[in-house]
Amino acid sequence: MKRNWNNTLLQHLLGELPGPRRKALETRLTDDPQLQSCSQEWQSVIATLRSYQPDFGSGFEQRVMQSIAIKSALALQEKVTWRMMLRFGMSAAAAVILLIVWVYMQEKSLSMEHLLGLAGLKTDDFTNLLANY
Amino acid sequence: MEDLRTLDDGALVGLMKQGRQDALGEVVRRYRQQVARVVIGMLGNTPEADDVGQETFIRFWNNMDAYTHDARISTFLTRIAINLSINEIRKRKRKQEWVSSAKAEAGRQVIDDTMSGQYEREHIEAALRMLDEQQRAVVVMRLIQGYSTKETADMLNIPLGTVLSRLSRALDKLRLSLKQLDAI
Numbered sequence: 595m596k597r598n599w600n601n602t603l604l605q606h607l608l609g610e611l612p613g614p615r616r617k618a619l620e621t622r623l624t625d626d627p628q629l630q631s632c633s634q635e636w637q638s639v640i641a642t643l644r645s646y647q648p649d650f651g652s653g654f655e656q657r658v659m660q661s662i663a664i665k666s667a668l669a670l671q672e673k674v675t676w677r678m679m680l681r682f683g684m685s686a687a688a689a690v691i692l693l694i695v696w697v698y699m700q701e702k703s704l705s706m707e708h709l710l711g712l713a714g715l716k717t718d719d720f721t722n723l724l725a726n727y
Numbered sequence: 728m729e730d731l732r733t734l735d736d737g738a739l740v741g742l743m744k745q746g747r748q749d750a751l752g753e754v755v756r757r758y759r760q761q762v763a764r765v766v767i768g769m770l771g772n773t774p775e776a777d778d779v780g781q782e783t784f785i786r787f788w789n790n791m792d793a794y795t796h797d798a799r800i801s802t803f804l805t806r807i808a809i810n811l812s813i814n815e816i817r818k819r820k821r822k823q824e825w826v827s828s829a830k831a832e833a834g835r836q837v838i839d840d841t842m843s844g845q846y847e848r849e850h851i852e853a854a855l856r857m858l859d860e861q862q863r864a865v866v867v868m869r870l871i872q873g874y875s876t877k878e879t880a881d882m883l884n885i886p887l888g889t890v891l892s893r894l895s896r897a898l899d900k901l902r903l904s905l906k907q908l909d910a911i
Contacts, residue, residue, distance in 0.1 A: 600895040601888070601892065601895060603895075604891055604894055604895050605891065608869070608876065610875070610876055635902045636898050636902065638902075639901050639902050639905060640898075642847075642851065642905060643851065643866065643870040643871055643901070644873075645847070646764065646768070646847075646848060646851045646871055647760065647764070647848070648760075648763050648764060648767040648768070648772065648848055648852070649759065649760050649763045650759055650763050650767075650776075651777065654755070654759055654777070654780065654781075655759070657781055658751075658752075658755050658784045658785065659748060659752060659755075661781050661785055662748065662784075662788055665785060
Protein backbone atom coordinates (compact mmCIF):
# COMPACT_ATOMS: atom_id res chain seq x y z
CA MET A 595 0.00 0.00 0.00
CA LYS A 596 2.80 2.38 1.02
CA ARG A 597 4.65 1.52 -2.18
CA ASN A 598 1.54 2.50 -4.21
CA TRP A 599 1.40 5.91 -2.53
CA ASN A 600 5.16 6.26 -3.04
CA ASN A 601 4.80 5.71 -6.77
CA THR A 602 1.82 8.09 -6.91
CA LEU A 603 3.73 10.72 -4.96
CA LEU A 604 6.73 10.27 -7.21
CA GLN A 605 4.63 10.72 -10.36
CA HIS A 606 3.17 13.85 -8.77
CA LEU A 607 6.60 15.28 -7.99
CA LEU A 608 7.70 14.50 -11.53
CA GLY A 609 4.64 16.27 -12.94
CA GLU A 610 3.27 13.11 -14.51
CA LEU A 611 0.22 12.40 -12.35
CA PRO A 612 -3.18 12.68 -14.07
CA GLY A 613 -5.78 15.10 -12.60
CA PRO A 614 -8.14 12.75 -10.70
CA ARG A 615 -5.32 10.85 -9.01
CA ARG A 616 -3.63 14.13 -8.13
CA LYS A 617 -6.68 15.20 -6.14
CA ALA A 618 -6.72 11.90 -4.26
CA LEU A 619 -3.04 12.32 -3.46
CA GLU A 620 -3.50 15.89 -2.28
CA THR A 621 -6.21 14.71 0.13
CA ARG A 622 -3.95 11.94 1.31
CA LEU A 623 -1.06 14.37 1.81
CA THR A 624 -3.11 16.59 4.10
CA ASP A 625 -4.14 13.56 6.18
CA ASP A 626 -0.80 11.79 6.31
CA PRO A 627 2.07 13.79 7.86
CA GLN A 628 4.52 10.97 7.14
CA LEU A 629 3.76 11.09 3.42
CA GLN A 630 3.94 14.87 3.55
CA SER A 631 7.40 14.75 5.10
CA CYS A 632 8.47 12.17 2.52
CA SER A 633 7.19 14.49 -0.22
CA GLN A 634 9.24 17.42 1.07
CA GLU A 635 12.39 15.37 1.38
CA TRP A 636 12.04 13.83 -2.06
CA GLN A 637 11.41 17.25 -3.54
CA SER A 638 14.61 18.43 -1.95
CA VAL A 639 16.58 15.44 -3.33
CA ILE A 640 15.11 15.94 -6.80
CA ALA A 641 16.04 19.65 -6.73
CA THR A 642 19.59 18.76 -5.64
CA LEU A 643 19.94 16.21 -8.44
CA ARG A 644 18.59 18.63 -11.04
CA SER A 645 21.28 21.12 -10.08
CA TYR A 646 23.99 18.51 -10.75
CA GLN A 647 26.09 19.76 -13.66
CA PRO A 648 29.26 17.68 -14.03
CA ASP A 649 31.56 18.10 -17.00
CA PHE A 650 34.63 16.47 -18.47
CA GLY A 651 37.99 18.15 -17.94
CA SER A 652 39.27 20.89 -20.20
CA GLY A 653 40.51 19.80 -23.61
CA PHE A 654 37.88 17.08 -23.91
CA GLU A 655 37.07 17.99 -27.53
CA GLN A 656 40.76 17.71 -28.45
CA ARG A 657 41.02 14.32 -26.76
CA VAL A 658 38.02 13.03 -28.71
CA MET A 659 39.44 14.29 -32.01
CA GLN A 660 42.86 12.79 -31.23
CA SER A 661 41.29 9.43 -30.37
CA ILE A 662 39.37 9.47 -33.63
CA ALA A 663 42.53 10.30 -35.58
CA ILE A 664 44.44 7.45 -33.90
CA LYS A 665 41.61 4.96 -34.36
CA SER A 666 41.17 5.99 -38.00
CA ALA A 667 44.90 5.46 -38.61
CA LEU A 668 44.75 2.04 -36.95
CA ALA A 669 41.63 1.12 -38.90
CA LEU A 670 43.34 2.17 -42.14
CA GLN A 671 46.41 0.12 -41.26
CA GLU A 672 44.22 -2.88 -40.50
CA LYS A 673 42.35 -2.40 -43.78
CA VAL A 674 45.59 -2.23 -45.76
CA THR A 675 46.98 -5.34 -44.04
CA TRP A 676 43.74 -7.20 -44.62
CA ARG A 677 43.72 -6.22 -48.31
CA MET A 678 47.33 -7.37 -48.71
CA MET A 679 46.54 -10.70 -47.10
CA LEU A 680 43.49 -11.08 -49.28
CA ARG A 681 45.52 -10.36 -52.43
CA PHE A 682 48.24 -12.79 -51.35
CA GLY A 683 45.67 -15.47 -50.63
CA MET A 684 43.90 -14.94 -53.93
CA SER A 685 47.19 -15.07 -55.86
CA ALA A 686 48.09 -18.34 -54.13
CA ALA A 687 44.67 -19.81 -54.89
CA ALA A 688 44.92 -18.71 -58.54
CA ALA A 689 48.38 -20.32 -58.80
CA VAL A 690 47.06 -23.62 -57.42
CA ILE A 691 44.09 -23.57 -59.81
CA LEU A 692 46.42 -22.82 -62.76
CA LEU A 693 48.68 -25.70 -61.73
CA ILE A 694 45.72 -28.08 -61.55
CA VAL A 695 44.41 -26.98 -64.97
CA TRP A 696 47.90 -27.23 -66.50
CA VAL A 697 48.50 -30.72 -65.03
CA TYR A 698 45.12 -31.91 -66.27
CA MET A 699 45.77 -30.57 -69.77
CA GLN A 700 49.19 -32.24 -69.88
CA GLU A 701 48.45 -35.52 -68.15
CA LYS A 702 44.64 -35.92 -68.48
CA SER A 703 44.64 -36.89 -64.83
CA LEU A 704 44.40 -35.17 -61.48
CA SER A 705 45.97 -37.87 -59.31
CA MET A 706 48.27 -36.75 -56.52
CA GLU A 707 51.28 -38.28 -58.35
CA HIS A 708 50.61 -36.14 -61.41
CA LEU A 709 49.96 -33.06 -59.33
CA LEU A 710 53.26 -33.58 -57.48
CA GLY A 711 55.10 -34.34 -60.73
CA LEU A 712 56.04 -37.86 -59.60
CA ALA A 713 54.04 -39.86 -62.16
CA GLY A 714 56.03 -42.56 -63.94
CA LEU A 715 58.96 -42.42 -61.53
CA LYS A 716 60.22 -45.71 -60.01
CA THR A 717 62.33 -46.39 -56.91
CA ASP A 718 65.33 -47.10 -59.18
CA ASP A 719 65.10 -43.65 -60.64
CA PHE A 720 65.70 -42.19 -57.18
CA THR A 721 68.52 -44.64 -56.49
CA ASN A 722 70.22 -43.77 -59.78
CA LEU A 723 69.77 -40.12 -59.11
CA LEU A 724 71.32 -40.40 -55.64
CA ALA A 725 74.15 -42.63 -56.95
CA ASN A 726 75.55 -39.64 -58.87
CA TYR A 727 76.33 -38.01 -55.56
CA MET B 728 34.26 28.77 -44.41
CA GLU B 729 30.90 28.41 -42.65
CA ASP B 730 30.53 28.98 -38.92
CA LEU B 731 29.55 25.57 -37.58
CA ARG B 732 28.12 27.13 -34.41
CA THR B 733 25.28 28.62 -36.43
CA LEU B 734 24.28 25.30 -38.04
CA ASP B 735 21.47 23.16 -36.68
CA ASP B 736 21.96 19.51 -35.71
CA GLY B 737 20.64 18.19 -39.03
CA ALA B 738 23.17 20.22 -41.00
CA LEU B 739 25.98 19.06 -38.71
CA VAL B 740 24.98 15.43 -39.25
CA GLY B 741 25.00 16.06 -43.01
CA LEU B 742 28.56 17.36 -42.79
CA MET B 743 29.61 14.46 -40.57
CA LYS B 744 28.25 12.01 -43.11
CA GLN B 745 30.57 13.68 -45.64
CA GLY B 746 33.45 12.88 -43.29
CA ARG B 747 33.87 16.36 -41.81
CA GLN B 748 35.54 15.87 -38.42
CA ASP B 749 35.16 19.56 -37.55
CA ALA B 750 31.37 19.02 -37.51
CA LEU B 751 31.90 16.28 -34.92
CA GLY B 752 33.96 18.78 -32.91
CA GLU B 753 30.93 21.06 -32.82
CA VAL B 754 28.66 18.16 -31.76
CA VAL B 755 31.10 17.36 -28.93
CA ARG B 756 31.05 20.99 -27.83
CA ARG B 757 27.24 21.08 -27.84
CA TYR B 758 26.57 17.76 -26.12
CA ARG B 759 29.58 17.08 -23.90
CA GLN B 760 27.74 18.21 -20.76
CA GLN B 761 24.77 16.03 -21.52
CA VAL B 762 27.03 13.01 -22.02
CA ALA B 763 28.99 13.98 -18.89
CA ARG B 764 25.83 13.94 -16.78
CA VAL B 765 25.15 10.35 -17.84
CA VAL B 766 28.69 9.03 -17.72
CA ILE B 767 29.95 10.82 -14.61
CA GLY B 768 26.60 10.20 -12.91
CA MET B 769 27.00 6.48 -13.59
CA LEU B 770 30.76 6.01 -13.12
CA GLY B 771 31.70 8.84 -10.81
CA ASN B 772 34.37 11.40 -11.48
CA THR B 773 37.02 8.93 -12.63
CA PRO B 774 39.44 8.63 -15.57
CA GLU B 775 37.23 5.81 -16.91
CA ALA B 776 34.37 8.28 -17.16
CA ASP B 777 36.47 10.48 -19.44
CA ASP B 778 37.35 7.45 -21.59
CA VAL B 779 33.70 6.37 -21.82
CA GLY B 780 32.75 9.95 -22.70
CA GLN B 781 35.26 9.92 -25.55
CA GLU B 782 34.14 6.47 -26.67
CA THR B 783 30.53 7.72 -26.81
CA PHE B 784 31.41 10.34 -29.40
CA ILE B 785 33.71 7.94 -31.27
CA ARG B 786 30.86 5.40 -31.55
CA PHE B 787 28.57 8.15 -32.75
CA TRP B 788 31.12 9.10 -35.42
CA ASN B 789 31.68 5.49 -36.47
CA ASN B 790 27.94 4.78 -36.66
CA MET B 791 27.10 7.89 -38.61
CA ASP B 792 25.75 5.83 -41.51
CA ALA B 793 23.28 4.09 -39.19
CA TYR B 794 22.10 7.35 -37.67
CA THR B 795 18.73 8.55 -38.93
CA HIS B 796 16.94 11.70 -37.95
CA ASP B 797 14.22 9.66 -36.16
CA ALA B 798 16.09 10.17 -32.91
CA ARG B 799 17.56 13.45 -31.73
CA ILE B 800 21.36 13.57 -31.47
CA SER B 801 21.02 14.00 -27.70
CA THR B 802 18.89 10.86 -27.40
CA PHE B 803 21.22 8.86 -29.65
CA LEU B 804 24.26 9.96 -27.62
CA THR B 805 22.49 9.28 -24.31
CA ARG B 806 21.65 5.74 -25.42
CA ILE B 807 25.28 5.09 -26.37
CA ALA B 808 26.54 6.70 -23.15
CA ILE B 809 24.23 4.75 -20.82
CA ASN B 810 25.02 1.44 -22.53
CA LEU B 811 28.76 2.05 -22.43
CA SER B 812 28.54 3.12 -18.77
CA ILE B 813 26.61 -0.02 -17.81
CA ASN B 814 29.16 -2.13 -19.72
CA GLU B 815 31.98 -0.37 -17.88
CA ILE B 816 30.35 -1.07 -14.50
CA ARG B 817 29.93 -4.75 -15.46
CA LYS B 818 33.55 -4.88 -16.60
CA ARG B 819 34.61 -3.48 -13.23
CA LYS B 820 32.53 -6.09 -11.45
CA ARG B 821 34.01 -8.88 -13.56
CA LYS B 822 37.49 -7.71 -12.75
CA GLN B 823 36.39 -7.29 -9.15
CA GLU B 824 38.00 -3.92 -9.16
CA TRP B 825 36.42 -1.78 -6.55
CA VAL B 826 37.05 1.86 -7.10
CA SER B 827 38.41 2.95 -3.79
CA SER B 828 37.75 6.45 -2.68
CA ALA B 829 41.47 7.16 -3.05
CA LYS B 830 41.35 6.20 -6.72
CA ALA B 831 38.24 8.27 -7.20
CA GLU B 832 40.02 11.19 -5.62
CA ALA B 833 42.93 10.77 -8.02
CA GLY B 834 40.49 10.59 -10.91
CA ARG B 835 39.02 13.92 -10.01
CA GLN B 836 42.14 15.55 -11.36
CA VAL B 837 40.81 15.09 -14.89
CA ILE B 838 37.89 17.35 -14.13
CA ASP B 839 38.15 21.08 -14.32
CA ASP B 840 38.63 22.22 -10.73
CA THR B 841 37.63 25.76 -11.43
CA MET B 842 33.98 24.85 -11.99
CA SER B 843 31.51 26.17 -9.50
CA GLY B 844 29.56 23.93 -7.14
CA GLN B 845 32.35 21.34 -6.95
CA TYR B 846 31.64 20.63 -3.32
CA GLU B 847 27.99 19.89 -3.97
CA ARG B 848 28.87 17.83 -7.04
CA GLU B 849 31.18 15.63 -4.99
CA HIS B 850 28.40 15.05 -2.47
CA ILE B 851 25.95 14.07 -5.19
CA GLU B 852 28.50 11.72 -6.76
CA ALA B 853 29.24 10.14 -3.39
CA ALA B 854 25.50 9.61 -2.84
CA LEU B 855 25.04 8.19 -6.34
CA ARG B 856 27.85 5.69 -5.74
CA MET B 857 25.80 4.22 -2.91
CA LEU B 858 23.04 3.19 -5.32
CA ASP B 859 23.18 -0.04 -7.25
CA GLU B 860 23.77 0.10 -11.00
CA GLN B 861 20.07 -0.24 -11.93
CA GLN B 862 18.86 2.43 -9.54
CA ARG B 863 21.65 4.76 -10.60
CA ALA B 864 20.68 4.34 -14.26
CA VAL B 865 17.05 5.41 -13.65
CA VAL B 866 18.11 8.32 -11.44
CA VAL B 867 20.57 9.55 -14.07
CA MET B 868 18.11 9.21 -16.94
CA ARG B 869 14.96 10.46 -15.22
CA LEU B 870 16.13 13.00 -12.66
CA ILE B 871 19.50 14.20 -13.92
CA GLN B 872 18.99 14.01 -17.69
CA GLY B 873 15.33 14.93 -17.42
CA TYR B 874 13.84 12.31 -19.76
CA SER B 875 10.22 11.40 -19.07
CA THR B 876 9.47 8.21 -17.18
CA LYS B 877 8.29 6.57 -20.40
CA GLU B 878 11.42 7.62 -22.32
CA THR B 879 13.56 6.32 -19.46
CA ALA B 880 11.70 3.01 -19.52
CA ASP B 881 12.16 2.75 -23.30
CA MET B 882 15.85 3.58 -23.19
CA LEU B 883 16.62 1.17 -20.38
CA ASN B 884 14.27 -1.45 -21.79
CA ILE B 885 12.34 -1.93 -18.55
CA PRO B 886 8.63 -1.52 -17.68
CA LEU B 887 7.34 1.88 -16.57
CA GLY B 888 6.38 0.56 -13.12
CA THR B 889 9.91 -0.71 -12.61
CA VAL B 890 11.29 2.77 -13.33
CA LEU B 891 9.01 4.24 -10.67
CA SER B 892 9.75 1.61 -8.04
CA ARG B 893 13.51 1.83 -8.62
CA LEU B 894 13.27 5.61 -8.46
CA SER B 895 11.36 5.65 -5.19
CA ARG B 896 13.83 3.22 -3.60
CA ALA B 897 16.72 5.26 -4.95
CA LEU B 898 15.22 8.49 -3.62
CA ASP B 899 14.92 6.99 -0.16
CA LYS B 900 18.58 5.96 -0.24
CA LEU B 901 19.70 9.30 -1.69
CA ARG B 902 17.70 11.21 0.91
CA LEU B 903 19.58 9.41 3.68
CA SER B 904 23.01 9.65 2.10
CA LEU B 905 22.65 13.30 1.12
CA LYS B 906 21.47 14.10 4.64
CA GLN B 907 24.52 12.34 6.06
CA LEU B 908 26.70 14.34 3.71
CA ASP B 909 24.87 17.56 4.61
CA ALA B 910 24.01 18.16 0.97
CA ILE B 911 20.29 18.78 1.50
